[in-house]
Structures are given as C-alpha cells and as structure tokens.
Amino acid sequence: MNIISRYSIAVIMFFSVSAPALGQQWSVITAGGEFSLAVLSDGTLWGCGYNGNGQLGTGDTDPRETFSRLTDDTDWADVEAGGFHTLALKRDGSLWSFGLNGRGQLGHGDTDDRLIPTQIGEETDWISIDAGYATSYAIRSDGSLWAWGYNPYGQVGNGESGNQLREPVRVLGDHEWAMVSAGGVHVLAVTREGHLYSWGGGPNGQLGQGAEVQFLAEPGLVDSTREWISISAGFEFSTGVTADGKLWSWGFNGNGQLGQGDYFQRTEPMEITAVSEVWKDCEAGSSFVYATTDENAMYAWGANIHGQLGFNDAAERRIPEKVPSEIPWSDIAAAEGIISNQLIFGHHAFALHQDRQVICVAGANYGYQIGLPEPEPSVVFNCSIGDLTLDVDAPAFQPQTLDLYAYPNPAQDHLVVRLEDHTGSGHEVRDAILCDMLGRRHEVSYFSDNGQLLLDVASLPRGQYFLRVMTERGELSTERIVLR
Numbered sequence: 117m118n119i120i121s122r123y124s125i126a127v128i129m130f131f132s133v134s135a136p137a138l139g140q141q142w143s144v145i146t147a148g149g150e151f152s153l154a155v156l157s158d159g160t161l162w163g164c165g166y167n168g169n170g171q172l173g174t175g176d177t178d179p180r181e182t183f184s185r186l187t188d189d190t191d192w193a194d195v196e197a198g199g200f201h202t203l204a205l206k207r208d209g210s211l212w213s214f215g216l217n218g219r220g221q222l223g224h225g226d227t228d229d230r231l232i233p234t235q236i237g238e239e240t241d242w243i244s245i246d247a248g249y250a251t252s253y254a255i256r257s258d259g260s261l262w263a264w265g266y267n268p269y270g271q272v273g274n275g276e277s278g279n280q281l282r283e284p285v286r287v288l289g290d291h292e293w294a295m296v297s298a299g300g301v302h303v304l305a306v307t308r309e310g311h312l313y314s315w316g317g318g319p320n321g322q323l324g325q326g327a328e329v330q331f332l333a334e335p336g337l338v339d340s341t342r343e344w345i346s347i348s349a350g351f352e353f354s355t356g357v358t359a360d361g362k363l364w365s366w367g368f369n370g371n372g373q374l375g376q377g378d379y380f381q382r383t384e385p386m387e388i389t390a391v392s393e394v395w396k397d398c399e400a401g402s403s404f405v406y407a408t409t410d411e412n413a414m415y416a417w418g419a420n421i422h423g424q425l426g427f428n429d430a431a432e433r434r435i436p437e438k439v440p441s442e443i444p445w446s447d448i449a450a451a452e453g454i455i456s457n458q459l460i461f462g463h464h465a466f467a468l469h470q471d472r473q474v475i476c477v478a479g480a481n482y483g484y485q486i487g488l489p490e491p492e493p494s495v496v497f498n499c500s501i502g503d504l505t506l507d508v509d510a511p512a513f514q515p516q517t518l519d520l521y522a523y524p525n526p527a528q529d530h531l532v533v534r535l536e537d538h539t540g541s542g543h544e545v546r547d548a549i550l551c552d553m554l555g556r557r558h559e560v561s562y563f564s565d566n567g568q569l570l571l572d573v574a575s576l577p578r579g580q581y582f583l584r585v586m587t588e589r590g591e592l593s594t595e596r597i598v599l600r
Contacts, residue, residue, distance in 0.1 A: 140504045141472040147401075147451035148197025148247075150483035152466050154183075154475060154502065159190040159207065162502065165485035169200045170231030171215030177231065183475070183487035183501045187233065198247030198298075199452075203254065204233060209240040211254055219250040220282030221265030227282065236284065248298025248349075248452070254284065259292025259308060269301045269317030270333025277333045288334040299349030299400070299452065304356070305335065310343030312356065312385075320352045321383030322367030339385060350400030351452065351462070354385075355407070361394035362387050363407055363436075371403040372434030373418035379434075390435035391415065401450030402462030407436065412444030412470055422463040423495025424450075424479030430495065439497065444470040451485070467497060475501040522583055526598040527573055533585055534568035548585045550576070550597070573599055 144155040151165030151172060163172050164183045170176075172186050180186070194205040201215035201222060212233040213222040220227055223236040244255040250266035262284040263272040270277035273287035287293075287305075291313070296305040302316035302323055313335040314323040323329055324338045343359035353367030353374060364385040365374040372379060375388040393415070398407040404418030404425060415436035416425040423430055426439050439445075446469060451462035464479030464486050476499040477486035486494060487501050522533050533548055548569055550558045558581070562571040569585070581597045 142468055142475060142502060142504070143472070144194055145447060145449040145466040145468060145475060146195055146197040147449040147462075147464055147466050147485070148202070149199045149451065149462055150485045151197060152449070152451075152464070152477075152485050152487065153186075153195045153197050153202065154466070155192045155195050156504075159192050161186045161189065161192045161195060161204070164487035166200075166483040169216035169229050171197070171200055171202050173202065173204075173214045173231070173233045175232045179484060181484040181487075182489060189233070194245060196245045196247040197451075198252065199249040201247060201250070201252070203245045203247045203252055205242055205245055209242050209257075211236045211239065211242040211245070213252070216250075219266035220280050221247075221250045221252050223252060223264045223282070223284050225283045227280075244295065246296050246298050248303070249300055251298055251303075252284075253296045253298055253303070255293050255296060259294075261287040261291075261293040261296060261305060263287055263303075269331060271298070271301055271303050271316030273303065273315050273334055275334050277331075291335070295347060297347045297349040297400075299354065300351040302349060302352075302354070304338075304347045304349045304354055306344045306347055309340075310345070310359065311340040312338040312342075312344045312347065314338050314354070318367075320368035321381050322349070322352050322354050324354055324366045324383070324385050327383040346397045348398050348400040348405075348450075349452075350405070351402045353381075353400065353403075355398045355400045355405055356385065357395045357398050357407070361396070361410065363393075363395040363398060364388065365405070368403075371419035371432050373400070373403050373405055375405065375417045375434070375436050377435050388436065393436075397448075399448045399450045400452070401465065402452060404450065405436075406439075406448040406450055406465065406467075408445055408448065412446065414439045414441065414445040414448065414467070419463075422480035422493045424463050424465050424493075426465075426478040426495070426497040428496045441469075441497070446470045446472060451479070464493075469499070473504045474499050477501055520583075520585060522597060526600040528600060529572070529574040531571040531573050531583075531597065532568060533571060533583065535585065548583065550581045550583055 141157045143157045146153050153163040163186050164180045167179050168177050174186050191207045193207045196203045204212045214230040214233045217227050217229050241257040242254050243257050246253045251271050252265050253263050255261050264281050264284045274285045292308045294306050294308045305313050315332040315335050319330050345359050346357040348355050356364045366382040366385050369381045394410040396410050406416050408414050417433040417436045420432045449466040451464050467476045476497040478494050478497045480493050481491050519536050560571050562569045578599045583597045
C-alpha cells in the first residue's frame with residue numbers, strides 16, 4: 117500500500133458515508149504500557165489491563181481483568197495507547213484523550229488526569245494519531261503535524277527542548293505529513309512524498325542520521341531516495357519498510373531487535389537480509405519487532421522474556437522468524453517501551469488474522485494487559501479474545517457470572533461440562549467450542565444430559581485447549597483444558 121493510498125483511506129474514514137456492514141470486525145488494535153485497546157467496526161471501544169490513571173476511559177481507576185467494553189460511545193474511529201495515556205479519534209474527525217497527564221500529554225493545557233474521554237480543542241479535521249511514552253502526536257487533513265507533552269529531547273519537534281508543552285503545537289517545517297510513529301524519546305515521520313524524517317533523542321543511533329546526530333529538536337531528513345510505506349519507532353531503535361518491499365532497521369540492538377543476527381547498533385538504516393521476503397508492514401515494541409509480508413505471513417524477532425514473540429518459549433531471536441499460523445495475518449500491535457520506577461514495561465502484543473474476527477494475544481499478562489483470566493503470560497498467540505463469530509452480542513471474555521466446571525481435567529476420552537451460579541443452581545449449556553492455543557477450532561461431538569454436556573475428545577491431539585461454553589441466555593464462560 118503506497119503513501120497516497122494510506123492518506124486516502126484516512127480521509128474516507130471520516131468524511132464519506134459508510135457502506136453497509138457485512139458483519140462486525142475489529143477495525144483497530146493498540147497495545148500500551150500495561151493495557152490494550154481495540155475499536156469494533158460498530159464504533160465501540162474495548163480494552164483490558166491497568167487503569168490506574170484512567171487510561172481505559174471508564175470513569176474510574178479500576179483495572180479490567182477481562183477484555184470488555186469501556187464506554188457508551190458508538191462513534192470511535194481510531195485509538196492509540198501510549199505509556200499511561202490514550203489518544204482517540206471519533207468518526208467526525210474530533211480528537212480525544214484520557215489517562216495520565218503529568219507531562220501535559222493529554223493536550224488540555226493542564227496536568228490533570230482524565231478518567232473519561234475529553235475532547236482536545238474544537239477542530240474536527242484530525243485524520244491520524246500516535247501516542248508515545250508521554251508525548252502525543254496528531255495529523256490534520258491538511259497534512260500538518262501537531263505534538264504536545266513530554267519534551268526533554270525536543271521530541272515535540274518545535275525547535276525547543278526541556279520544557280513542558282500542555283497544548284498541541286505544530287511541528288516545524290512546511291511538510292505535508294502522511295504518518296508518524298513515536299518511540300521512547302524519538303520520533304519517526306513520513307511525508308506524503310514518502311520521505312523519512314526523525315527527531316528527538318538518539319544516543320543509540322535511533323534517529324538514523326549517523327553517529328554524530330544524537331539530538332534534534334525539529335525534523336531532520338533521514339532518507340528521500342526511497343518511498344517509505346511503513347515506519348515504527350521502538351524504545352531506542354527504529355524499523356521501516358520501503359515501497360520496494362525491503363525491511364530496514366537502525367538504533368539500539370541489545371536484544372537482537374534489529375534483526376541483523378548480532379548485537380551491534382546501527383546509526384543509519386540497514387536492510388534486513390537474513391530472510392528473503394517481500395515486506396509490507398512492521399511494528400516495533402519495547403525491544404522486539406513484528407513484520408508482515410505481501411502474502412500476510414508474520415515474522416517476529418528480538419526480546420522474548422515473556423513469550424511475546426509467540427514461539428512457545430522465552431528465547432530471543434536475532435533474525436526474523438516466522439510466527440506459526442495456518443491463517444494469514446492482517447494487523448499487529450506491539451507494546452512500546454515505557455519506563456516507570458527504573459523498570460521497562462511493554463512486553464505484549466495484540467494481532468488480527470485476515471478476517472479480523474478474533475483478537476490473538478501473546479506476552480506478559482501481569483496487569484491483565486492481554487485480557488486472559490489468569491495473570492500468567494501467554495508464550496503462544498492465544499486467539500480467544502473478542503471472538504465475533506460466536507452467537508452473542510458482545511466479544512468473549514466478559515466478566516463471568518457463572519462458574520464453569522469441566523472434569524476430569526486433564527482429560528483423555530471424555531469431558532463433562534456444567535455451569536452453576538453462586539447458589540449452586542445449574543444452568544443449561546447451549547453450546548461448547550474447543551480451541552487450541554493458536555485459536556484454531558476443533559470439532560467435537562457431544563450430547564446433553566440434564567443441563568450438562570458430555571464431550572468426546574478422544575480423537576483430538578493431546579495438548580492444551582480453551583473450552584468456551586454458552587448458556588441459553590448467551591452468557592459465556594471459559595476454561596483451560598489439558599488433554600493427555
């Protein structure tokens with residue numbers, strides 16, 4: 117997809133009449149420090165994880181341990197999760213923010229946190245957003261780029277540094293911008309002509325302008341000889357894809373996140389050649405990267421201490437490796453790095469398959485940022501969040517009101533399933549679905565006996581599964597099952 121196509125899509129999203137829906141899909145996914153958000157095609161906002169500063173927009177500071185709907189609004193178009201704050205766009209082109217505001221990153225002229233979405237200004241021509249650690253960015257329909265918030269290294273891009281900017285200011289230069297990506301303390305942006313710029317802090321080469329350029333308070337040219345179609349700024353490194361299908365990286369490389377097979381940093385963009393693919397998109401996390409090919413295969417590399425690469429282990433990769441999946445991928449959101457109390461957060465990912473019907477999650481879950489019911493990490497992509505194919509009005513993993521009993525567990529040939537409420541009364545089980553850890557469904561035969569189900573699992577491969585059952589009222593419960 118070229119730059120002009122990306123821009124056109126953004127304009128159409130806000131200013132054209134929507135075509136009739138062919139079924140709900142997840143239109144946007146984003147991963148923050150310890151929380152995650154998504155927008156459904158009906159305009160509703162969903163999410164899970166840490167909410168101590170109101171970054172989920174629910175009006176309180178209570179965490180959401182399961183993936184659930186967050187606000188009553190039905191006109192959200194885009195959302196971006198930062199360190200502890202959130203930016204969002206509505207379908208009318210208005211710009212909103214909520215969460216932590218100690219650095220003025222919400223853009224309201226003060227440093228007060230917001231627990232609910234609050235509009236920034238009155239303009240309704242915003243078309244693109246990105247949220248960094250504590251700095252925010254947004255592009256208007258005329259191509260102008262605006263920034264606000266934390267600015268010690270000039271990452272706001274207005275020629276100043278070390279000051280706190282609490283309202284949007286225009287980034288210097290007469291460029292018309294197509295996309296922007298915020299890292300820890302540096303920024304990448306691409307013009308509508310496809311030229312790549314960077315600014316902010318770059319002591320590890322993440323600006324891509326050579327070893328001598330370690331700080332810029334306004335945009336500096338990285339490359340104008342190629343057309344850049346995708347960019348992503350990680351914690352202290354950068355990645356990008358050019359229109360010829362080549363994948364590039366530069367900056368810090370302590371976890372092999374540059375994909376070059378070593379741990380040496382680069383101060384200028386260097387092509388990743390270890391894997392022969394035609395690339396179309398990339399997404400940098402705190403110290404790990406995902407990239408997709410023109411055939412919708414997904415590769416991952418870099419840090420993997422919480423299993424965020426999805427390979428069923430915790431070993432880092434220094435070159436891109438294909439993520440196991442029989443289904444084509446369409447989108448990925450990797451949590452960018454943030455620092456809090458000397459610790460770096462950002463070790464999880466959200467992903468969508470091509471049909472965009474189910475959200476797949478991997479990595480850390482200590483703050484319930486991937487929405488699974490237990491706080492343990494998922495070292496493979498668990499495709500069980502927000503399942504739109506179920507015959508219910510809301511995605512999966514709503515707070516459970518019923519207790520699910522499945523026994524024996526571990527099981528061999530048969531599995532008995534029943535549901536009870538807090539009084540011990542049974543509830544009829546209407547349907548049951550078994551999915552493996554990659555989200556693939558496995559058909560099983562079963563019959564009902566006095567409100568409970570007896571499932572025949574003898575023919576299934578041995579391993580771990582997620583059992584999802586529904587009652588006659590559409591209530592949903594989930595349980596992890598082991599077959600031995």
